Amino acid sequence: MLTLRLTLTAPPLALLLRLLLLCASAGIGLLLLATLSYALEHPGHRAAALVRLLWCLVPLAVAAQLAAALGRTEPRPEARSGLDAAGLGPARLPLLAARTAAAPGLAGSALVLLVTARGDIGGLFGTDGSVHGLTLPGAATGLPLPEQPLPAPAVVTLLSTVPLLTALAAAWGARSGAPAPAAGAGAAAGPGTSARSDRGPAGSEQTLAGRRDDSGPSCRAGLLWGAVLTSGGLLLAAYAPQVATVTGTARLEDRAVRIEDLATSPLAAGWLLAVFGLMLTGPGLAALSGRLLGALRPGPVRLLAGRTLVREAPLLGRSLGALSAVAAALLALARARLTGDAPLAPGPLVGATATLTGCCVAGAVLAALTRARHARAPLGELLDRIGAPRRLGRAVTLLRAGVLWAVFTALATTAGMLTPLPPH
Secondary structure (H helix, E strand, O other): OHHHHHHHOOOHHHHHHHHHHHHHHHHHHHHHHHHHHHHHHOOOOHHHHHHHHHHOHHHHHHHHHHHHHHHHHOOOHHHHHHHHHOOOOOOOHHHHHHHHHHHHHHHHHHHHHHHHHOOOOOOOEOOOOEEOOOOOOHHHHOOOOOOOOOEHHHHHHHHOHHHHHHHHHHHHHOOOOOOOOOOOOHHHHOHHHHHHHOOOOOOHHHHHHHHHHHHHHHHHHHHHHHHHHHHHHHHHHHHHHHHOEOOOOOEHHHOOOOHHHHHOOHHHHHHHHHHHHHHHHHHHHHHHHHHHHOOOOOOHHHHHHHHHHHHHHHHHHHHHHHHHHHHHHHHHHHHHHHHOOOOOOOOHHHHHHHHHHHHHHHHHHHHHHHHHHHHOHHHHHHHHHOOOOHHHHHHHHHHHHHHHHHHHHHHHHHHHHHOOOOOO
């Protein structure tokens, strides 16, 4: 009942995240069932079926990231105190977050079951262990999905993967050790006000000091490793068409490749390495931008914008890095279309999966921006108490947003222009 009430009274952003989770669960369920059907139709192609199953981990990881973002943003900060008073402390709050994230996942899996069963739930299970009437709707939806009966235990297992994974990710995001959305304003207001604004409950000053001390080295290490992985992935993807083989004799540059061959080629491995590198680079790049913005005798606007960027880098960096990876992929595809070197058509199923992945990444970015806005709330209250003009806060917000937009747009543009594409 509490989960239903929190869902019905959720803000628009939380409802959007739940809707994205529902769509992701339905899309990933169809993708998993298509992989199962391919394995049943081609029992001799075990390696190809395993590769298809492994590539399903990419949208699963993105859905888990979205569920973790939902667990961090819900319940709202103003509702957490009431839940604590009602007895939902740090130990029981992850359970509530898990139920909140599992509900849209279960709804998406149930929707896939209804669509594949053609509405005949009563006649699904037969005496031979198969699912009667449960076939993938390839002809009805235009997707290249085979239509054959699927075994009931495998269907139930695959469709329950996404709700279980999203519940675990949401509980992990809402655990007591996760970064809290509320933070003191002393880290962003300057050394003159840090002693006063860091006072509060016992241990708050130690928490803020530990966050300031730990975020710097971790962001620098992430920036270094992210740059190494991104460079290595782009080099591997650029080197693969010249020396890698698809069938053992023909090179990639000699002929067009299929999706099955591309999924097992070093080109795809280079793409994945570049994506992981961009995600690791995000926090360090945001922190470095904030430090450069606050250097060389800054004024109040530059100082506040730089320090808030440094403090919010762990909250925003990885989500913005993932969004940069999606933008780089779109830019690379647009570049291939404009130059006439368009790669092979991925097909509607892969295209739908890529669309869902991009939407989930955008939802995670919105959730991270909401957490960052809640973290800046004490800074706004402090500026109001000292009588600062409102245009100061607006200038800080515009400068911070402009710097983030310029930095990550340049990152996405560079990665998109340097990304190698398969031959057409």
